[in-house]
Amino acid sequence: MTTFPVINMEKLNGQGRAATMEMIKDACENWGFFEVVNHGIAPEFMDTVEKLTKEHYRKCMEQRFKEMVAKKGLEAVQSEINDLDWESTFFLRHLPVSNISEMPDLAEEYRSVMKEFAAQLEKLAEQLLDLLCENLGLEKGYLKKVFYGSKSPNFGTKVSNYPPCPKPDLIKGLRAHTDAGGIVLLFQDDKVSGLQLLKDGQWVDVPPMRHSIVVNLGDQLEVITNGKYKSVMHRVIAQTDGTRMSLASFYNPASDAVIYPAPALVEKEETRDLYPKFVFEDYMKHYLGVKFQAKEPRFEAFKNMENTANLGQVATA
Helix, strand or coil: CCCCEEEEHHHHHCCCHHHHHHHHHHHHCCCCEEEEEEECCCHHHHHHHHHHHHHHHHHHHHHHHHHHHHHHHHHCCCCCCCCCCCCCEEEEEEEECCCHHCCCCHHHHHHHHHHHHHHHHHHHHHHHHHHHHHCCCCCCCCHHHHHHHHCEEEEEEEEEECCCCCCCCCCEEEEECCCCCEEEEECCCCCCCCCCEEEEEEEEECCCCCCCEEEEEEEEHHHCCCCCCCCCEEECCCCCCEEEEEEEEEEECCCCCCEEHCCCHHHCCCCCCCCCCCCHHHHHHHHHHCCCCCHHHHHHHHHHHHHCCCCCCCCCC
């Protein structure tokens, strides 16, 4: 099998630009995932984010997780658990309105660092969306404009820790799913692995790499690209040793954003729209109930509703 795609973003600024853009295109078309290095976020700053995230888990969340495990008797399970993930999480919202200042238990330094980290990730997400536009032949800013809706995109970070698990064959760290939203930027532990994606019917490890950001595409980009780029099933395998840190930042459309295949892509391919048209908030409501099921029925459900829905157009200004 070909190796997992790793993109050196510094090469976008020189003679290697064309080859690097081709690597991004191939990753989007054939993997739905890639890893970026030299992405502009300082390694020292990422070390601080990691250190404070792990400290916060140890001080504020580890004991709670152990109590939950004991209460549910998870250490003694004998058969596969299909309704629970072996993870300890909390969610930070950045856009349209940040909730970082209201989150309990966060040390002031951690609050400040996560605000800055979110600002840098937002910038990187928008840069990546423009690179996707370039590869797709869409006007610069098209994806950002679609995601913006009437106010701003939805952007937030799921902070997760995956503690050592005594029965990783019976309990998944995170069950297999595709992401509902737009583009996901993941800062993952470089010492404890666990993330896998489904490629050609095989589960493939997403390699932990120091100071990299893993990028994956969500369902909305599959719809907008009319299936040219696809969201991919992925999961987290729990480990018997070590706690794996994961900060997944989701740059998603606004709640009122209207999502449908980009007309330029439909015309170019001379195909009818393969995907439905819907309001992102409606998709999310549906997704929450069927997250760990196949994605195709989600698209079909909205195709069937499409004719009766009264949907507006994406703003062109």
